[in-house]
């Protein structure tokens with residue numbers, strides 16, 4: 001019985017986590033969201049390609065990112081990757097903003 005309760009609780013947590021992930025982009029003010037999309041195309045795009053299909057940096061298309069842990073990708077954006085040209089963005093982006101960009105990339109919904 002106790003095990004069943006633990007499983008139910010774990011499922012609830014997973015569902016809550018998913019709901020939170022889905023609502024993350026909507027939490028940003030529209031003006032800031034537009035700024036971030038501009039940053040994604042122009043700053044990120046300077047390495048990853050204007051259409052994010054790759055250049056100096058790898059492609060950031062949904063198929064290229066499929067199966068990667070979203071939180072690990074958020075960390076890559078915030079911290080960069082030491083020893084590679086991927087710079088840290090945490091001075092310019094907070095975690096919710098990095099998450100917003102990663103969610104757009106994973107969904108293939110970069111406007």
Ligand code: HEC
Nearest residue numbers: 043044047056057058073076077081084085086087089101
């Ligand atoms: C100066 C070039 C450069 C810029 C600018 C840059 N990146 Fe990168 N990025 C890279 C490189 C190179 C890698 C691959 C690092 C490696 O070899 O692991 C990378 C890796 C990544 C990854 C991991 C991809 C994967 O398949 O694991 C993500 C996500 C990412 N970048 C997102 C961004 C975002 C979002 C921005 C803008 C906020 C950005 N990058 C700006 C060069 C850049």
